[in-house]
Amino acid sequence: MNGGATLSSGDASAVKRRRSRLTVHFDGVNGTDSNSMAKNSSLFSQASFLKWTLSDVVHVATHHWMPCLFAGGLLFFMAVEYTLLMVPSSSPPFDLGFIATRSLHRVLESSPELNNLLAALNTVFVAMQTSYILWTWLIEGRPRATISSLFMFTCRGILGYSTQLPLPQDFLGSGVDFPVGNVSFFLFFSGHVAGSMIASLDMRRMKRWELACTFDVLNVLQAVRLLGTRGHYTIDLFVGLGAGYLFDSFAGKYVEDSKKKIAKHSGNGHASKNDLVA
Template structure:
């Protein structure tokens, strides 16, 4: 008896069929089955059926449904309210003139740190060097999961991520911020040019952190998340990335880790199928 089976046995079965009301209740979600009409219309479960306004779902909504929605699904409700708010912002906000530099809220939040780095080039170089060390830590861990531990998922995710970053970064080339503070100790080492969208620094950190969590290396994952947050602040302060680059970097790390997982599962399934297939020997 494995853990999965034990878990499933312990979960109460809540699926019931209420024949008297012609309603199927599945895990507290009621699905009402429409009975056949005498005018030739078939049920909702199949066949052809003419739709009318009386069939609209919202006509069956009640105040109790609204309370239940806000109580048990607060996250979608929050995003729904946020959608309405930002629709208002989008239609009333004046666009930035083409002659002006982009407006970035992350730059506004780090004005003091930016001035500090401008006044102290040595501090900027030290922080750039430390950030490069952190990038080396990411690279070492991700390659180590493949070369040492034989788990290539994080490496595959990183390859996917940087390839897509190159395509997007080349497709739409964003201007370097006017207040950019470069350093020869930064990565890419030598203060060479780089793609702004999206941040490979952040995405690589997220990929490594997700792998650590899968392996229950909680302390190491917390360390990487903390260093990643400091990296975000530093990149904003030296104007090395726009805020949107960093935010999408987080999403890219999660996305490509998931895609790499699906790819690896597909490869494993294919290997199992090959091992179970008897191939005829050629004489």
């Protein structure tokens, strides 16, 4: 007895176990956790890029040239963006599409009759898009293109109202252009281009190749006319093209998910023919 409590052999072994669990191995020089260092070393030693060889690089460059091209585009436009003089707030936007269609703009400006004729033909093309999209649902019973258009125009309305771009200078309006009657419209993004793309994608799914190619050509001509009349900025047209692809994909996923849910809850495991998305 030394005036303090003595520990039994069982208590002493319990204390040792607790101490061993609390013990951390440290590097004697740097005071770092050796276990963490080992884990980090193991992690980086397994890094994918450390296993690349020259033949791998050549293979990527020859068989995956498109991502390589985009990588070059990234570097190029980073250099352009960081050295470009910004357009002053007092100046109109810089638009390459407007520059490319200056001659067409002068022709349409000097000939209102030609401008009205092209606007009327463009309105007919919009009616063709709308008729085809509704036909696929109401007559053929395939709602994907219609749902895609609903998604697209709703999103266009939200974006167009959120950022209301100024009408381009030298805009050439027409009472027969869609929307008919010289009414106001959203610039961003082009519903003309997006609607045509949605219809064209549906035609390709149904292997209506000639009709799809016709719509694509008319869509290009439509885009040129819109630039020539200053009815849209170039960015409106390209985003409209991408929006057509995007919302067609969304609509396709929606239709497939709806079919699965309907089939799951139906008695025979199949979607009903009377369902609007079946």
